[in-house]
Amino acid sequence: MADPGxxxxxxxxxSLFSE
Structure with missing residues (x-):
């Protein structure tokens, strides 16, 4: 959905999604 880049x-x- 949302790539790290x-x-x-x-x-x-x-960090928003990765905790």
Missing amino acids: MMSLFGEDG
Whole structure:
């Protein structure tokens, strides 16, 4: 769904979804 590269904008590497 959301790639780590995309999530980089929000956190380090999807910290929002990665806990």
